[in-house]
Amino acid sequence: MRATVKDVARRAGVSPKTVSNVMNGIVPVSEPTRLRVEQAMQELDYVPNLSARGLRNGRSGVIGLALPNLGTPFSAELAQSVVEVAHAQGWSVQIEETGSDPQREQELMTRARANLIDGLILNPVVLDESAVRVGVALPPVVLLGEVSQELADRVFVDSFAAARDMTLALARPGRRRIAVLGINQGRKSATAIQRTQGYETALHSLGIPLDESLMIACDEWTPGSAAESVLRYLDTNPLPEALFCFTDSMALGALNALWRRGVQVPEDIAVAGFDDVADGRFAVPSLTTVSFDKRVIASEALRLLTERMADRSHGQRIVSVPYNIEERDSTR
Amino acid sequence: MRATVKDVARRAGVSPKTVSNVMNGIVPVSEPTRLRVEQAMQELDYVPNLSARGLRNGRSGVIGLALPNLGTPFSAELAQSVVEVAHAQGWSVQIEETGSDPQREQELMTRARANLIDGLILNPVVLDESAVRVGVALPPVVLLGEVSQELADRVFVDSFAAARDMTLALARPGRRRIAVLGINQGRKSATAIQRTQGYETALHSLGIPLDESLMIACDEWTPGSAAESVLRYLDTNPLPEALFCFTDSMALGALNALWRRGVQVPEDIAVAGFDDVADGRFAVPSLTTVSFDKRVIASEALRLLTERMADRSHGQRIVSVPYNIEERDSTR
């Protein structure tokens, strides 16, 4: 049977509230009493019941982190950053997977209101205005990524600009036949749209006409799906001079597919990714990518979330996280 | 202001307990009453307060998942499996990172007792008997991996046998100079010890004398650390015929290092890993590895955990998850 404040109080010869005061440190407690209470807590191996505290305070100390696909290295690195930053501030993190399912995204927002979660960091893929039922009191939510959403705070990397810059970088040594991988045919993700537009804008500014046959579909955004798409593509198309993949995961799959076909990277084709995951840095060849600090995303998201929890009235806030084109062996 | 059972009850013209009965479905409720209550819940957009429920029931519906390093692809795939299996059974998952710190591992076990966590799935790296204070009432815990621990249930892949089999597989085409990567110099992890012993046993059965210079240290188990170790190793040592890395992550780093040095895989050296992560399947060349079903690990761990929660009295249970040597391009 676990000890409660009552037990500690009895043992220390004080009231339960005094024990609470010792723990919370807001109401002053005299030195001798504090020592007696602390010793009693030690002796009884007291651990506060967070459910009770959560009920009383209306806050659980837990935030939710919801990502479309938990199995990717990118998710892992992001989750790691969020957990570390959150932990440093005394928060726990509950993870959820949306599987890019708008209904599940919606459900998670509702669930947050069940009060085991004080706030939610959500990386939506398809959530747009229509998915958010107006009139429902939303919990504090911070969205990650490029979503047109007017009701929640947001942290994002400028995918449009980054994709544009990467395309320009790929074109610099005179490459003109630059392909992209990651166009979604079915549900179109906001991210894919932004990156596609960045690509198109870059081509336009270079005076390179848009070539539909260089835009390779791949709706799963996994290395497996990417490898498959690239293999199929190579069967019926001439080799482009460069391949810009919308994620590192896809780029790794693409590298594998090219290698299988005996295509040399970067000699025959330059390859680039997006996200800067660890496995990309050590790919063969090491992968050029759009890099950004996931720790910054995590801390900014948490900052917005906590500020929003303290003051729910202020307007929508949007934070842009800087990125950087990281040139590695796959493009030189 | 969120609606409570009381609000729903008032609106439906019943008592709070009846609302509760409708939700839980254990105590029978007449059809007309149930409909009235359900409609009231709808209208008020009622969501139960899980803190209150947790306090009353003593169970929160949340389990903890604690891994040494959340940033790795392996962690991501495992966490994904756990979340999916847990979700299917109505559990939420809170993630924690131990950073291989025994004190943090201990702390998490204590924290679990704070009752926001009904049980803990812990992948300990260094936790041994001494780290578990006897006399402390442990929460239901399931350990992942090879840990000599008598007090908690456990799910593991037989690292010893798998490492032995992989070593034998590497030796099959007549390779004799087989190196291993992943020996820890500082804190020795149970996993590393098992895999090392499997390696040694295989060599012994093949009549190959143990060569200390073929056992490469790398205590971080990340691709970066592995690449560094391999590069340093190649500077001062002749090339082995095979390299068995204790994780896929390290193997990816090793592949990168070998490629940098112009060493051909598998022509000049065969490379193998352990864990079968997605990025290994699409490495260049695709990585031979010890494969096992992470979904099985997740569901077995959750099964042991829930069974233990229902009946805390029965003895320690240990489940071994089958593995398989997956031969890919990096060894043929």
Added chain:
DNA sequence: ATCTCATATTACATCGTTGTAATGTGCAGG
């Protein structure tokens, strides 16, 4: 009409913690 008995519903107390308001204690100033 009366008494069972099964079933549906309710009042009440409780889980552990903490805010509020009240009480107790000791000391300085009049």
Added chain:
DNA sequence: CCTGCACATTACAACGATGTAATATGAGAT
């Protein structure tokens, strides 16, 4: 010696949901 005041401590209620035990309701048997 009493008042006033600062400070430490306490009693009590409340957060929201649900198990327990008691009560209400109605059908069937006598």
